[in-house]
Amino acid sequence: MLVDSGRAAVALTVGVPALAACVPAPVVAGVSGAAAGWLAEFSNEIRGEIAAQVVEGGKWVFGKIWEGWSKSTNEVASKQAEEGFGFAGRTVYGHAVPGTTFVSLHRTKLDDATSDRLACVRNSGEFVVLENWAWKGVLAFVKQELGDKEGDDRLHALQLLASTLMPHGSVTPGKTPAETMSWVGYPAKEGGVEILKFADGGKEKVMVKASGYYTGSHGQATSHTFELK
Known part of the structure; x- marks a missing residue:
């Protein structure tokens, strides 16, 4: 707050700067409370929409309009896993005006607004990862x-x-x-x-x-x- x-x-x-090369790393999408926590509040305030949600198997399924963001969003999440943020939120939000997806990144399976990061990803591969x-x-x-x-x-x-x-x-x-x-x-x-x-x-x-x-x-x-x- x-x-x-x-x-x-x-x-x-x-x-x-250009997008750094991403080395595949395991990302567990399924953070307890993240879908109903601070990212939901953030997305509600900016009138974001749901771009993808986790299904069985721990994979995001992107809505039709956001399919072009799937690759770059997953790459950023994988890269963040190498920095200790190996868990991503169950829900990916998007905002059409800047054309950006928003993903919460976590150190553990529980969301924590004092340490969680926010990844903001374009379909071009450019991204911003914001600290808490x-x-x-x-x-x-x-x-x-x-x-x-x-x-x-x-x-x-x-x-x-x-x-x-x-x-x-x-x-x-x-x-x-x-x-x-x-x-x-x-x-x-x-x-x-x-x-x-x-x-x-x-x-x-x-x-x-x-x-x-x-x-x-x-x-x-x-x-x-x-x-x-």
């Missing part, structure tokens, strides 16, 4: 901007957020030498997104800046800072 603590502005470099603090920042940004909007106002805000906040390419991560700050940047369909984790007054905070989501005047990026909990 994150709590809004104001606005900030930080400039980070956004790049689009990064996807929490994105989710908090969405909730902050939607606020109490209803009807068409909420729908229009969601359409804009899908184009300017959802991942649409590969990731650029980094840390300071002393690891007092961590960051990740990725391109959206319009503009780019920069996410920074840092300590402030003994508390961990996350800043999310969307350069394509304007505030104040045209061309002014929107930035929110949240307390990480």
Whole structure:
């Protein structure tokens, strides 16, 4: 959970590195609670749709419109298994505007929002894997901007957020030498997104800046800072 603590502005470099070669690794799709946990909340907030679900045998079955994402989504999940995240959620969600699937990645069979990763995969093979603090920042940004909007106002805000906040390419991560700050940047369909984790007054905070989501005047990026909990 994150709590809004104001606005900030930080400039980070956004790049689009090529997809690393994936070595096949066993991935167990079937995390207890994941389908009804934080990924479901994330997908509900951004109006994502179910792209695939696990069937008998532990394999995802993709819906017709999302079949083109099957190969790249499975490759990313296999690659993440090599990094200790050998379990994937039972449900894959997708969002048509950036053309991206969303998959939860876990160290164990139980979902854990304090360590789980979120893989955001394009059918081209480009992908972004967000650590828990990064996807929490994105989710908090969405909730902050939607606020109490209803009807068409909420729908229009969601359409804009899908184009300017959802991942649409590969990731650029980094840390300071002393690891007092961590960051990740990725391109959206319009503009780019920069996410920074840092300590402030003994508390961990996350800043999310969307350069394509304007505030104040045209061309002014929107930035929110949240307390990480």
